[in-house]
Amino acid sequence: MTKMPRTLAVPIALTALTMGGTAQAAPTSTAALASECPACASLQGIPGPGGTGGALTQAVPVPPPVPAPEPGGSRSVTPTVNLESSSPTTRVGQPVTFTATLPRAATGSVKFVDNAGGRVLGVVDVESGVARITTDSLTHDWHYIQARYNSTSPLYNSAKSEVIKQVVTS
Known part of the structure; x- marks a missing residue:
């Protein structure tokens, strides 16, 4: 089965391009975001008629949408x-x-455990x-x-950190 790429094309108006520190007038361009190129982050100038103007294309990955958890279902993201x-x-x-750091929207509690004895x-x-937590x-x-x-959040699963010494x- 061939996967169809998802592309989003948005017209943008560039008022100036900077070339060597000098601002130059720029034509109206189109930016295309293409998810079929996950490693792309390059800009290409495509000359218009007569070698002037043209389109500016930036290809960047577009991640698939994350489905919202269903009521009573499992959470969708392990932080x-x-x-x-x-x-x-x-x-x-x-x-x-x-200090344990999680996504800002995370709710719930963190249990700090010393694995060298289970304390x-x-x-x-x-x-x-x-x-x-501070301990002496x-x-x-x-x-x-x-x-x-x-976790007590509908957005996140429970999770644990790597062990630190x-x-x-x-």
């Missing part, structure tokens, strides 16, 4: 959960802050796409921290 430590190496008793550091509500109770050792997002020295 990326980025986890960072305020300092990857700390001393015993020194506070360290772990839950805490559960924090997501606010504006961010959940943050990590022991002298290597700790493997993960953020586990529990937190080194605590004496």
